[in-house]
Amino acid sequence: MTWNSFSSGFGMAWDSIRQAKMRAFLTVLGVVIGTSCIIGVGSILAGLDGAIADIFKSFGPDTIIVLKFNGGFRAGDLTPEERRRQPLTLDQARALRERCPAVRYVSPYLFPDFNRIIRARYKTKEVYQLELGGTEASYAAGGTEMLYGRFLSESDNFRRAPVVVLGEDIAKALMPYMDPIGKSVEVDGRQLEVIGVMKRPAASFPGQDDRRVLLPYFTMKKIFPALRENMFIVIAEHGRVPEAMDEVRMVLRQERRVRGNDPDNFWMTTAEQMIEQFRKITSMTFLVMIVLSSVGLLVGGIGVMNIMLVSVTERTKEIGVRKAVGARRSDIVIQFLSEAASLTLLGGLLGLLFGYLISLAARLAFPTMPTAVPMWAAVSGVVMSLAVGLFFGIWPANKAARLDPVEALRYE
Numbered sequence: 406m407t408w409n410s411f412s413s414g415f416g417m418a419w420d421s422i423r424q425a426k427m428r429a430f431l432t433v434l435g436v437v438i439g440t441s442c443i444i445g446v447g448s449i450l451a452g453l454d455g456a457i458a459d460i461f462k463s464f465g466p467d468t469i470i471v472l473k474f475n476g477g478f479r480a481g482d483l484t485p486e487e488r489r490r491q492p493l494t495l496d497q498a499r500a501l502r503e504r505c506p507a508v509r510y511v512s513p514y515l516f517p518d519f520n521r522i523i524r525a526r527y528k529t530k531e532v533y534q535l536e537l538g539g540t541e542a543s544y545a546a547g548g549t550e551m552l553y554g555r556f557l558s559e560s561d562n563f564r565r566a567p568v569v570v571l572g573e574d575i576a577k578a579l580m581p582y583m584d585p586i587g588k589s590v591e592v593d594g595r596q597l598e599v600i601g602v603m604k605r606p607a608a609s610f611p612g613q614d615d616r617r618v619l620l621p622y623f624t625m626k627k628i629f630p631a632l633r634e635n636m637f638i639v640i641a642e643h644g645r646v647p648e649a650m651d652e653v654r655m656v657l658r659q660e661r662r663v664r665g666n667d668p669d670n671f672w673m674t675t676a677e678q679m680i681e682q683f684r685k686i687t688s689m690t691f692l693v694m695i696v697l698s699s700v701g702l703l704v705g706g707i708g709v710m711n712i713m714l715v716s717v718t719e720r721t722k723e724i725g726v727r728k729a730v731g732a733r734r735s736d737i738v739i740q741f742l743s744e745a746a747s748l749t750l751l752g753g754l755l756g757l758l759f760g761y762l763i764s765l766a767a768r769l770a771f772p773t774m775p776t777a778v779p780m781w782a783a784v785s786g787v788v789m790s791l792a793v794g795l796f797f798g799i800w801p802a803n804k805a806a807r808l809d810p811v812e813a814l815r816y817e
Contacts, residue, residue, distance in 0.1 A: 432712045433752030435705025436793060440756025440786040442698040445763030447782030450687055450694075452767065467509075467646055468547055469653065471637035471673040490670045493635040495622070497660045501639065504656050507649035510546045510640040515539035515625050515632055525571075525618060526591040527579040535618045536572070537592070539625025539632075546640055552576075554586045554601030561600075562621040569597040572615035573605040592618065595628055639673075646675060702789060705752060706797035713745050713801035717808075724808050734806040741805050745798025746791055753790030757783055 474487040498513040505511075517523060517537040525532045545556040552573055561568050569590060576585045576599075585599045597620070605615040626632065641649030650673065657663075657671055717724070724737060757778075764778050 428712065432708050433705055433748050433755070435701050435703075435708055436749050436752030436790050437705070437756045437759065439698045439701025439703075439705060440753045440790050441759035441763065442694065442701060443786040443789070444757055444760025444778055444782045445767075446694045446698075447691070447786075448760065448764035448778045449767050450691060451779045451782070452764075453687070466676065467641045467643055467649075469637075469639040469641060469646065469650060469673055469675055471639060471653065471657070471671060473634070473671050475672045491661065492633045493637060493671065495635065497657060498635070498637055500660050501637065501653055501656055505649060505652040507642050507645040507652050508639055509642050510543040510638075512541050512543040512546070512638040512640075513622060514544065514636040514638060515622055516634040516636065517625075517629065518632065523593045525575060525579060527588065530579050532575055532578050532616075534616060535575070535592075536616045537618045537620075537625075539620045539622040540638075541622050543640070544619070544638060547638055550604040552602045552604045553584065554599070556601055556603075557619065557621050562623050565623045565627050566621060567595065567597050567624060568600045568621065570601040570603060570617075570619045571599060572603055572617035574614035575616055575618060576602040592620075593628065597624075650675070702793050705749065705790075706793040709745055709748055709794060710797040710801060712748075713741060713798055714804070716744070717741065717801050717805045720805075721808065724805055728808070737806040737808075738802045741802035742795060742798045745801070746794040749790045749794030750787070753787040756786055756790065760786065 471493065473490045473493050474483050493513075495513055498511050501508060502511040515538060517535075522533065523535055523537055525535055540557065541562055542557055542559050549556060553576075554570075557568070557570055560566070569592060571579075571585065571590070579585070579590065580588060585602055588599050589596050590599055591597075603615065603617060603619075620628070639649065639653060653673060654669065658669065661670055663670055727737065760782070761778055
């Protein structure tokens with residue numbers, strides 16, 4: 406086999422494709438769909454991975470989240486054992502603050518009753534689905550930035566002051582085009598003074614609004630005295646996260662009366678651990694995506710093989726002429742393999758274009774999700790489409806190469 410054999414084979418292949426453009430497109434449609442799925446979904450997963458990683462990193466590298474139940478990525482509801490666990494308490498947060506040398510701040514966060522519909526109202530405007538919580542001044546040490554006004558202070562908390570800090574989108578929904586500071590907002594029938602508006606986190610879930618409504622911890626407890634569920638936001642001394650986690654675990658086991666051999670009746674995690682857990686889930690999603698996309702490539706490959714078999718029949722006399730003038734079997738194989746590979750390579754390139762358009766549409770729909778076509782997705786999509794053409798073109802190419810030149814010349 407020489408370079409001339411390959412170049413002439415590919416030249417004849419492209420001539421054949423140009424003569425039947427619609428048939429060629431329909432032939433590789435399955436390859437186009439499969440390749441665009443690989444590239445489009447790959448870009449979305451890469452963008453989602455970047456967005457989620459940025460969200461967890463925005464908590465800060467020294468932040469530890471403590472809950473009474475497993476708050477990670479999971480399938481299903483809480484287990485019966487998790488439901489029976491006692492809530493984390495304010496006294497336990499104080500114990501962590503006092504007894505953990507590697508911990509810089511501990512901020513309790515009081516959850517609302519999720520079975521109760523709570524609204525925020527200003528004059529005639531109302532907002533539901535609030536992310537209501539009661540917390541302390543140290544909450545802002547996790548990286549909260551203010552758009553207007555100030556954050557909650559220790560004085561607000563101890564005085565049980567009727568004040569509130571709003572998320573950026575809540576403030577825009579209730580008081581558009583005006584300064585919200587000093588305005589009185591009704592939250593569950595209580596009048597609270599707005600003292601600050603928080604900036605929407607730079608890293609947030611795609612399409613997510615900043616719907617936070619934060620009250621001083623004791624103010625929240627005064628308005629909703631039955632609330633008991635807490636979360637702890639623990640900020641370790643810089644570079645001492647593993648040491649801080651060990652200290653938090655030890656103190657909480659003592660405070661919550663956990664026996665020596667019993668498992669923890671609480672759960673804690675860091676940003677890096679959440680990112681790692683999320684990537685385990687997305688890796689499984691990617692495998693499922695590869696399997697589903699392979700179905701499209703398989704259908705496309707079968708279509709290519711079918712059309713190539715038809716092409717062999719239609720060009721039997723041409724094959725006979727080529728063999729009669731000295732073409733070898735390898736030349737015939739190269740000709741038809743080149744045509745099959747060219748078809749699927751064209752489908753792969755079209756799939757790359759459609760995959761890019763899918764990525765672009767996702768970026769326009771969700772500006773906070775930095776979708777981009779990763780190099781591995783583009784390369785794997787095109788390589789797989791080319792491999793499909795070579796694999797499914799072997800049988801038609803061999804069938805063409807085995808034709809007897811005399812019988813082929815006599816074929817009508």
